[in-house]
Amino acid sequence: MHSRISDDITFRKLEILLAYMEGGNLNAAARMLDISAVSVHRALHSLEDAMSCQLFSLQGRNLIPNEAAQVLAEVSRDVIRLMADGIAATRSAAGYSADHLKIGSLYSLTTGTIPNVIIGIKLRKPELETELVLGSNAELLHKLKQNAVDAALMAVPDPDPDVESISLFEDDVFFAAPAGSPYEHMTEVDLRDCAGEKFVCLRDGFVTFSGFQEAFRIAGFAPTLVTRVGDIFSLMNLVAAGIGYTLLPGRVRDAFGDKVRLIPLKQDYRMRQTIGLSFLRVRERDPNLLALAAVCRMLKHS
Template sequence: MPLRISEEITFRKLEALLAFMETGNLAKAAEALDISPVSVHRALHSLEDGMRCALFRHEGRNLLPTEAAHVLADVARDVLKTMSDGIRVTREAAGYSADQLKIGSLYSLTIKTVPQVVIGIKMRRPELHTELVLGSNADLLQKLRQGSIDATLMALPEPDAEIESIPMFEDDIFFAAPADSHYASLPEIDLRVCRDEPFVSLGEGYVTSSGFMEAFRIADFTPNVVMKVGDIFSLMNLVGGGIGYSLLPGRVRDVFAKNVAFVPLTAEYGMKQSIGLSFLRRRERDPNLLGLAAVCRMLMRV
């Protein structure tokens, strides 16, 4: 049978012990804990009663920790950290989180959507610290499932019982060509006329990459991809520099407007991306995510 812990040993008293051990002074420990020095002194002596051994000795007016106090302090650090972590994960399981929000995003959404969302959530919850994690759709979805991000702005995933998604907007996909290309002035383009042209694309896992391959499936030929990159801005630089053509979402068209032309695809392609907010359904009552969802819904109406 495990040893029963005395009621005299509490988390608050362990905090008092650590504060005293770290400051070496009753007054400073009391200031750190926002209590009186008398309360710290009582907590330390109460711990001694609960431990049934001496933790301190007096030298004049000074209270000096014994070796036993150092051992208990080491244990207390581990216990308090474990309990703090336990409270956090318990709150997450119940749908509540803390003062930090990790938002995943596609690179292309950092132009307009992400700043709008971050400003909106700061206005609603100014105490919240926001961290941005960038990646591909596949990377972000994996991080969301693993719990390393709280929510993500990306192309909406396939229906999943574990994931809640809020659609925000749809984005057309365009044929991207250098601004001085003979394709740039066309009112629309059928990819079949580009069969012999070089192309550049994003790597696997990006929604723009999967749309790229779907478009060429419709065109019924395999494009000559001369280079793949890991972010959409590098891709646009390659297009603007004449390395190859590509397919890009309309949301990035203003970034390199002088160097890259966005030409509509003919109607048979009908290429669009559905962009929105996704988070784990078990956390739908999390106040931070409720605030984030409200911001995203508001942006839908703008």
């Protein structure tokens, strides 16, 4: 049975030992680790006490490592390298990767926000590979909680103790009609005047569908639905083809050129979506997520 290792022997102290062996003096080791020379001196003496043997001899004010210190340093290099590999393997098994970032996104954000985010993250961390996962708000929130994505750009979810969100921008919802429709040149649309029209919409789980339901609840009637679709661009195609009207967020305004017109809703039905970056609180110190959050904050203020 192996003897118990003292609690006073820590990875941090072994790292300080290696820095001292490489730097050759207290000040050099302190600069390498961005700590004080006093902290280095204290850690080395504490390590010596924990080992229960002499590691250094004193020559003037200098600590001179002996053969025992050389042996411990050699072992420390192997231990720290093995532990770093173990941490990487553990994170990989849990779905985290130091060189891979899986970002969830709403379809509607791929026309502007997502390209800017990916460009920004590449500038900050060129070695980082990004993967995009598209879905509805409900799907993305589920994937986030299951660690199937590292972070998600979506409508900010309801308060959740497990989820941290950074708001990026707010987006108004509009009445969407094909070019040439009777609504095209209206300054605003009253949904109560559309009771006889046909509509198309997204399926359940999309934040835009939630707004669609709420608007018609306020209008006091259930719209005649031709079909439901699973992404916002298919929805816009149907509107452009004259299959039906719908409600759309302003961020997709330029996606179909002049084929689809977005007209403001009457004040009674106006609503806004808050779009943001969401991630699990337990990962808020993850270096990749810190870089992603920094990019998103920069885009927010640009």
